[in-house]
Amino acid sequence: MNEDFVALNEFTWGYRAARTLQVANKIDLFTRIGDKSLSLEQLCDACRTRPAMTEKLLIACAALGLVERDGGFYRTTKRARDYLVKGADRYQGDIIAHSDAVRGFWDHLEEEICLEPPQVDPAAVHRSFIMGMHNITMGGRGRIFEESIDLAATKRLLDVGGGPGTYAILACTSQPQLEAVVFDLPETIAIARQVVEKAGLSARISFCEGDWEKDAFGQGFDAVLMSNIMHGPESMAPMKLQKAFEALIPGGLLIIQEFLLNDDKTGPLTAALFNIMVGAYSARELTRLIEQAGFVQAKLVANDENVGAGWITARKPG
Numbered sequence: 001m002n003e004d005f006v007a008l009n010e011f012t013w014g015y016r017a018a019r020t021l022q023v024a025n026k027i028d029l030f031t032r033i034g035d036k037s038l039s040l041e042q043l044c045d046a047c048r049t050r051p052a053m054t055e056k057l058l059i060a061c062a063a064l065g066l067v068e069r070d071g072g073f074y075r076t077t078k079r080a081r082d083y084l085v086k087g088a089d090r091y092q093g094d095i096i097a098h099s100d101a102v103r104g105f106w107d108h109l110e111e112e113i114c115l116e117p118p119q120v121d122p123a124a125v126h127r128s129f130i131m132g133m134h135n136i137t138m139g140g141r142g143r144i145f146e147e148s149i150d151l152a153a154t155k156r157l158l159d160v161g162g163g164p165g166t167y168a169i170l171a172c173t174s175q176p177q178l179e180a181v182v183f184d185l186p187e188t189i190a191i192a193r194q195v196v197e198k199a200g201l202s203a204r205i206s207f208c209e210g211d212w213e214k215d216a217f218g219q220g221f222d223a224v225l226m227s228n229i230m231h232g233p234e235s236m237a238p239m240k241l242q243k244a245f246e247a248l249i250p251g252g253l254l255i256i257q258e259f260l261l262n263d264d265k266t267g268p269l270t271a272a273l274f275n276i277m278v279g280a281y282s283a284r285e286l287t288r289l290i291e292q293a294g295f296v297q298a299k300l301v302a303n304d305e306n307v308g309a310g311w312i313t314a315r316k317p318g
């Protein structure tokens with residue numbers, strides 16, 4: 001992945017690591033662990049915190065090199081003992097608390113700079129979310145897709161939750177035999193139509209307005225792509241995998257892109273931070289769900305941990 005893109009990605013999302021550290025410091029996580037080895041339950045009791053979110057915070061702290069996980073127990077690392085446990089000579093918890101206290105200024109920086117008060121337009125918020133998907137695909141993720149997924153034999157690709165349609169565009173651009181359908185909500189399809197038209201591919205990419213909670217995905221596809229729509233246990237992944245299975249012809253190809261945690265759940269950092277707000281599976285957990293849906297030959301074909309782009313493919317049995 002291009003280093004300028006990786007650097008910009010870090011600048012864009014840098015506040016997430018800062019907030020993780022500030023909140024862990026605020027709940028006294030490192031001092032409460034100290035030189036002990038505590039379970040999640042013991043930590044939640046000591047910090048008076050909710051288990052599910054505390055575990056996510058601990059995964060991110062592990063990815064930041066601040067805690068180590070040994071089975072179900074957590075210990076501080078040397079970095080945390082040197083700088084984050086109260087009483088250490090080089091203790092930094094007070095300056096971290098100060099960075100938290102002045103955070104409000106940074107939240108209101110726009111008001112400080114602009115003559116007009118900030119406007120919040122829900123349509124613009126949705127558009128920047130969807131076009132943001134286009135940005136990150138064009139910024140580097142798309143190249144991983146092109147280099148790792150072989151679509152030479154594919155004729156009909158379904159892109160579920162396809163967003164701006166960027167993957168359908170890349171696939172149709174490199175594969176002249178291919179036609180694609182983008183399945184998504186009506187407000188997203190309205191944006192995708194514009195992106196596809198600008199790419200000059202309206203004749204080969206069509207659209208299906210639908211809601212994955214209510215609608216089937218159609219039938220007769222020889223490939224189904226599901227990119228960044230199976231973010232951990234809240235994402236209804238088994239239902240989406242089942243519908244993808246039904247949409248594929250025998251022998252058809254399933255293609256998944258996700259932020260993937262490692263199997264120990266101690267990182268990598270990008271996926272661990274994404275997991276705090278949205279959710280993320282480990283590669284092993286997601287592979288198991290894929291196999292439970294009836295797919296075979298599930299394998300991780302690419303994983304750029306810097307940006308959180310893990311690609312898994314599998315086949316519907318022939």
Ligand SMILES: C[S@@+](CC[C@H](N)C(=O)[O-])C[C@H]1O[C@@H](n2cnc3c(N)ncnc32)[C@H](O)[C@@H]1O
Pocket residue numbers: 130133134137160161162163164166183184185188210211212213226227228229
């Ligand atoms: C994180 S974006 C991923 C977009 C695209 N797959 C990509 O990787 O660039 C999630 C997509 O799921 C779509 N989506 C959310 N809820 C949906 C639903 N209930 N039915 C269909 N699509 C949905 C959103 O509109 C959005 O395009």
